[in-house]
Amino acid sequence: MSGMSQNYGLRDEIKAYWSLRAESFDSQPGHEIFSEPERAAWHQLIIRHLGPGEQRRVLDLASGTGVVAHLLDDLGFEVTGMDWAEPMLARARAKARLRERPLRFLMGDAEKTMEPDNSYDVITNRHLVWTLVDPEAAFAEWLRVLKPGGQLLIVDGDFVNSGLPARLANAVARAIARLRPGASGNAQPATMMETHNSILSRVYFSGGARAEAVVALLARAGFENIVIDTDMRAIHRAQKNNFPFLKRIERATQHRYAICASKPAGKV
Structure with missing residues (x-):
């Protein structure tokens, strides 16, 4: 995709950022x-779209500490979590051992999983898509890894274009942070927020x-049967x-949503 060469170092920055987080x-x-x-x-939400x-078999991409992986395990899926930040994976594995869950966690890149063709019934991810450097390549990769008829569930949002109430709230939060560091309820240090905003840009x-x-x-x-679900009220x-x-x-x-889509049944 044209323009991707200028983002060559961005993947490393994203990986380092989530490792620190x-x-x-x-x-x-x-x-x-x-x-x-x-x-x-x-x-x-998961049952509404995936049953x-x-x-x-489900591949949970950008699995982090395994939060969504545990939800999927609750519902009877056979779960493999994948993340490229080793500190996240260490916590995910420790959590699974503590809770005695049969979860598998692999290090890997969501844009190039290295998993076999047609190997998963479901792919899930939460708050991954906004970080993708090349979503077209990522979506083609996910289609390849899914079995024919397999399902994709994305949970994400637009974290750039906030409404007026959110913009006012953020302005107040920034003012409070300058006057009383830590009092605004923002869990991230200012330097981490700067890194986040730099990556987002x-x-x-x-x-x-x-x-x-x-x-x-x-x-x-090549996905089909694509559905947008913006009803996140119960979770919020x-x-x-x-x-x-x-x-x-x-x-x-914020504009938050789930998107469910499927790989065509006849596509291998």
Whole structure:
């Protein structure tokens, strides 16, 4: 894809960023799950699009510390998690051992998994698509790895184009952070936020990962039966008690969604 050469070093920056985030990842609402109502809401979302697990093989990309992998295991899927940040994988494996879950975690790149053709019934990912350097290549890779008729479930959002309430909330949060560091409810240090914003400005979806744009690329890659689901209310309601007030405003006004798609049954 034209223009990708200028992003050659960006993948390393993304990997390093998430490696640093691993230490605090499970302490942050919106990443780990902090209540049974939230867990139930995630289960409902997954079942709504994928149905029960029934021991189907699922590849959870950018698995992080294994939060979504555990949700899938709850529902009876046979789960392999993949991430390219070793500190994330170390925590994911430790968590699986502690909870006595039969989860497998591999180091790998979501844009080039190195997994065999037609090897998984389902691919899932949460908050991965916005970070992709080359989503067209990634979606073609996911199509290759899925079995004919296999399903893809993406959970993501546009973290660039916030509504007016969210912009005002962020402005207030920045002002509070300058006056009283740590008081704004932002779990990330300022340097980490700067790195996050720098990465966000240079990935493919630097203008915001709108669902319609993601769907267009999925269709171009060969996916079919593509559905956009923006009803994330149950999850957001369950999460909101764990967010500070300003973060609740931001979360409520962001364009967040799930996209489900499938590989054509006749495609190998």
